[in-house]
Amino acid sequence: MTSRRDFLKVSGAAGAGLVLGLHLEAKPRPGAAAKAEFRPNAYLTVKPDGTVRITVPKTEMGQGVRTALPLAVAEEMDLDWSKIEVVNAQPGPEFKGMQTGGSTSVSSTWTPLRKAGATAREMLKAAAAAQWKVGADQCRTEKGFVVGPGGKKLGFGDLAEAAAKLPVPKDPALKKPADYHLLGKRTPRFDGPAIVTGKAIFGLDVRRPGQRFAAVLRCEVPGGQPKTWDDTRAKAVRGVKAVLKVPTGLAVIADNTWAAFKGREALALTTTWDEGPAKDFNSGALEEKMRAALTGPADEARREGDVDKALAAAAKVLEAEYAFPYQAHATVEPMNTVVQMQAEGAEMWTGSQSPNRAQERAAAALGLKPEQMKVNVALIGGGFGRRLGTDFSTEAAQVAKAAGGGPVQVVWDREDDFRHDLYQPATLHRMRAGLDTSGAISAWAHRIAGPAVLRSWMEGQKSPAQASVEANGALDIPYALPALRVDFAEVEAPPPLGWWRGIEIVPNVFARECFLDEVAHAQGKDPLQLRLDLMGDRGVVKFGREEADIRRLKKVLQVAAEKAGWGRKLPVGHGLGLACHAYDGRTYAAEVAEVSVEKGQLRIHKVTCAVDCGFAVNPAGLEAQVEGGIAFGLSALFSQITWEKGRTVQTGFHDFPVLRLADMPAIETHVVPSSEAPSGMGEPPVPLAIPAVLNAVFAAAGKRIRRLPLGLDSFK
Amino acid sequence: MPSYQLTVNGRVRPVDAEADTPLLWILRDTLGLTGTKFGCGQGVCGSCTVHLDGQAVKSCQRSLKEAAGHAVITVEGLSKDGSHPVQKAWIAEDVAQCGYCQPGMIMTAAALLKRNAHPTDGDIEEAFADHVCRCGTYPRIRKAVKRAAGSVK
Ligand code: FES
Numbered sequence: 001m002t003s004r005r006d007f008l009k010v011s012g013a014a015g016a017g018l019v020l021g022l023h024l025e026a027k028p029r030p031g032a033a034a035k036a037e038f039r040p041n042a043y044l045t046v047k048p049d050g051t052v053r054i055t056v057p058k059t060e061m062g063q064g065v066r067t068a069l070p071l072a073v074a075e076e077m078d079l080d081w082s083k084i085e086v087v088n089a090q091p092g093p094e095f096k097g098m099q100t101g102g103s104t105s106v107s108s109t110w111t112p113l114r115k116a117g118a119t120a121r122e123m124l125k126a127a128a129a130a131q132w133k134v135g136a137d138q139c140r141t142e143k144g145f146v147v148g149p150g151g152k153k154l155g156f157g158d159l160a161e162a163a164a165k166l167p168v169p170k171d172p173a174l175k176k177p178a179d180y181h182l183l184g185k186r187t188p189r190f191d192g193p194a195i196v197t198g199k200a201i202f203g204l205d206v207r208r209p210g211q212r213f214a215a216v217l218r219c220e221v222p223g224g225q226p227k228t229w230d231d232t233r234a235k236a237v238r239g240v241k242a243v244l245k246v247p248t249g250l251a252v253i254a255d256n257t258w259a260a261f262k263g264r265e266a267l268a269l270t271t272t273w274d275e276g277p278a279k280d281f282n283s284g285a286l287e288e289k290m291r292a293a294l295t296g297p298a299d300e301a302r303r304e305g306d307v308d309k310a311l312a313a314a315a316k317v318l319e320a321e322y323a324f325p326y327q328a329h330a331t332v333e334p335m336n337t338v339v340q341m342q343a344e345g346a347e348m349w350t351g352s353q354s355p356n357r358a359q360e361r362a363a364a365a366l367g368l369k370p371e372q373m374k375v376n377v378a379l380i381g382g383g384f385g386r387r388l389g390t391d392f393s394t395e396a397a398q399v400a401k402a403a404g405g406g407p408v409q410v411v412w413d414r415e416d417d418f419r420h421d422l423y424q425p426a427t428l429h430r431m432r433a434g435l436d437t438s439g440a441i442s443a444w445a446h447r448i449a450g451p452a453v454l455r456s457w458m459e460g461q462k463s464p465a466q467a468s469v470e471a472n473g474a475l476d477i478p479y480a481l482p483a484l485r486v487d488f489a490e491v492e493a494p495p496p497l498g499w500w501r502g503i504e505i506v507p508n509v510f511a512r513e514c515f516l517d518e519v520a521h522a523q524g525k526d527p528l529q530l531r532l533d534l535m536g537d538r539g540v541v542k543f544g545r546e547e548a549d550i551r552r553l554k555k556v557l558q559v560a561a562e563k564a565g566w567g568r569k570l571p572v573g574h575g576l577g578l579a580c581h582a583y584d585g586r587t588y589a590a591e592v593a594e595v596s597v598e599k600g601q602l603r604i605h606k607v608t609c610a611v612d613c614g615f616a617v618n619p620a621g622l623e624a625q626v627e628g629g630i631a632f633g634l635s636a637l638f639s640q641i642t643w644e645k646g647r648t649v650q651t652g653f654h655d656f657p658v659l660r661l662a663d664m665p666a667i668e669t670h671v672v673p674s675s676e677a678p679s680g681m682g683e684p685p686v687p688l689a690i691p692a693v694l695n696a697v698f699a700a701a702g703k704r705i706r707r708l709p710l711g712l713d714s715f716k
Numbered sequence: 717m718p719s720y721q722l723t724v725n726g727r728v729r730p731v732d733a734e735a736d737t738p739l740l741w742i743l744r745d746t747l748g749l750t751g752t753k754f755g756c757g758q759g760v761c762g763s764c765t766v767h768l769d770g771q772a773v774k775s776c777q778r779s780l781k782e783a784a785g786h787a788v789i790t791v792e793g794l795s796k797d798g799s800h801p802v803q804k805a806w807i808a809e810d811v812a813q814c815g816y817c818q819p820g821m822i823m824t825a826a827a828l829l830k831r832n833a834h835p836t837d838g839d840i841e842e843a844f845a846d847h848v849c850r851c852g853t854y855p856r857i858r859k860a861v862k863r864a865a866g867s868v869k
């Protein structure tokens with residue numbers, strides 16, 4: 001199986017775009033010629049005052065990378081955590097192919113960052129040893145100091161200049177986990193103090209001297225274009241400077257955001273549109289096509305044994321259709337980017353999950369070379385995959401170019417954000433299971449029909465890996481099944497698509513884990529026992545190029561079930577449901593939900609989650625990811641994007657409900673200790689929340705829900 | 717041109733702008749106080765929450781004209797140094813994920829605890845009914861409000 005991870009990787013450079021071992025010369029600070037900074041690699045700089053600046057090659061979007069990644073450096077270097085600065089890497093020769101997605105931030109940087117820290121530590125020790133004329137092995141590091149024989153101490157800052165002149169060690173030894181004093185401990189978020197005082201600068205907060213603000217009037221139907229317009233009334237709005245045609249629509253340039261919005265509103269009244277080829281697209285027609293595709297030809301993602309034969313021979317065949325709607329990312333911070341044109345090139349400030357791609361695309365749109373487009377990565381008010389897209393940053397570059405002169409911030413409003421998202425597509429799932437005369441599963445067929453996210457990411461091209469990417473979560477079903485087929489029937493549709501927190505794994509695991517629950521009930525078997533039996537004593541199982549250790553999955557399922565009190569007597573109207581998955585074969589998670597259904601009202605009381613994501617770099621951050629991931633998953637029980645006349649019906653949080661505080665269940669997280677390398681935690685909790693809750697609904701009310709979102713009639 | 721006197725974080729600021737301009741944009745674009753966030757402009761996400769005469773209000777739903785002559789406090793003015801009990805509780809509970817919705821949450825919490833020193837779960841749910849945190853920090857918000865209970869003067 002080729003995973004989405006492969007498509008997020010950029011050829012050549014390792015995931016983090018690392019340049020380890022590259023010896024960067026010591027640079028005297030301007031105005032402090034005597035003392036130099038020590039920069040043994042692209043990730044860290046020791047300043048003469050002892051402060052250490054750590055450069056993070058991943059974008060912070062709430063998943064805690066600006067805490068977790070510096071921890072790895074700080075641990076190996078024995079830094080004083082109160083004396084670090086954290087800066088975001090800029091795309092360029094030192095950082096190539098930066099991408100923050102696929103829950104890979106920690107796993108892909110874990111080794112390089114620790115090595116970077118260890119390299120610096122060894123060089124600082126060597127510098128101190130030379131000064132003291134002792135062996136480096138007689139020195140150790142402690143909270144920003146090198147400590148020598150007899151308790152002599154020298155600060156890292158005082159050693160920076162000397163260390164910078166030393167050769168870079170090739171393979172410095174990494175610490176043993178038993179010696180960790182930062183990694184594996186609970187560390188609060190590095191940006192916490194800036195956030196609670198309002199000082200944290202998100203993309204939308206970027207202010208450059210002379211900055212103007214722009215809103216773009218785009219066709220409500222993605223891909224449409226303005227035909228005629230009259231800018232008189234827009235220009236009459238106080239503060240509006242110009243109305244300009246740009247590739248995505250009409251840009252209103254103003255002194256402030258409100259004037260840009262008001263000018264745009266006035267402009268909209270006079271604009272006529274060529275709505276383009278997507279103008280008749282609607283959800284109902286798409287669903288009919290998807291339903292037809294459930295029984296037509298498809299691309300096979302995985303096959304074991306002869307499913308058709310096994311189904312034909314089955315004593316009983318269970319069949320069900322599952323439906324998942326289009327979803328929006330709905331980050332609370334709408335899309336935005338500042339671009340400033342310069343004499344030779346341009347500079348950009350953007351909250352991007354893929355800064356190099358943003359750089360390349362924007363540069364290309366302006367006829368520049370990538371290196372002529374300097375990109376500064378801002379904090380992100382929610383990413384969830386939306387900001388892997390470069391549509392908004394490229395558009396801002398086009399607007400700034402059209403406007404000429406100083407910096408321009410393009411601001412999207414809430415409606416723009418919903419109408420021009422890069423959506424998670426709708427899918428239908430045809431699930432079939434054959435049972436033999438003993439009641440055991442003899443065949444499993446999972447057909448997925450819908451638009452392909454990967455095609456959008458590949459700019460309309462069909463990748464040979466399309467079926468396996470779109471079937472992620474379905475093809476890596478962890479259960480031993482004698483005959484199995486998972487396939488994907490693409491149904492093309494106009495809306496632009498993108499990666500969404502949990503990606504295709506969310507709908508695929510929803511269908512898979514709920515249908516398995518149906519099978520368990522048809523067999524008269526306990527859903528937990530059925531899963532444990534189907535995992536049996538399997539060890540490492542291969543799914544194409546990926547593999548998963550089923551023992552680790554079994555363990556988290558057992559822990560979650562035990563902690564949630566699976567099998568205990570529940571109050572009337574309550575039910576427990578469970579689901580589990582080995583996410584990309586790296587993070588193992590299981591969730592048990594407790595719900596009640598009373599008078600047609602669903603309440604989700606509690607979700608118990610057990611995870612094994614290898615070594616837990618920062619347990620505090622990990623728990624936050626579990627809570628957030630579950631909230632994101634639960635929101636998708638209630639939200640959907642639907643299409644009428646080519647445009648979204650939903651335009652804001654009022655008609656695209658996301659979970660609110662009162663709806664949030666209690667979350668209990670259990671981390672299964674592991675010494676494996678750390679893996680990601682941003683997405684794995686998301687896909688399990690839906691099936692765990694819906695299986696609990698069945699246990700509570702005997703009602704099988706196969707179609708999302710939940711509606712008023714779901715419990716009738 | 718209409719000119720207004722706006723009192724923000726204890727300072728009187730003359731503001732020359734259209735009367736119907738939402739307070740949010742005056743704060744962010746005219747006065748450069750970007751701690752108050754724009755999330756929807758539709759009154760349904762709470763990111764833009766500030767205090768107007770001590771009450772939590774959505775600054776995207778209040779015009780400059782309505783705000784003029786009243787005391788506006790933004791997250792930047794809640795304390796000089798992050799020492800407001802709610803800010804301290806927020807750090808202690810490690811609430812923030814992306815952090816974008818948090819200034820609004822903090823302003824709502826501060827106003828709630830001022831008028832109700834020991835809110836029940838129901839009170840907390842009601843106070844935050846119009847707030848969205850897409851990152852799902854709700855369990856920690858609840859804990860942080862309870863931690864700060866009784867200490868907002
Ligand atoms: S921006 Fe004011 S409520 Fe959302």
Ligand code: FES
Binds near residue numbers: 332818850852853
């Ligand atoms: S912390 Fe990200 S939206 Fe609340």
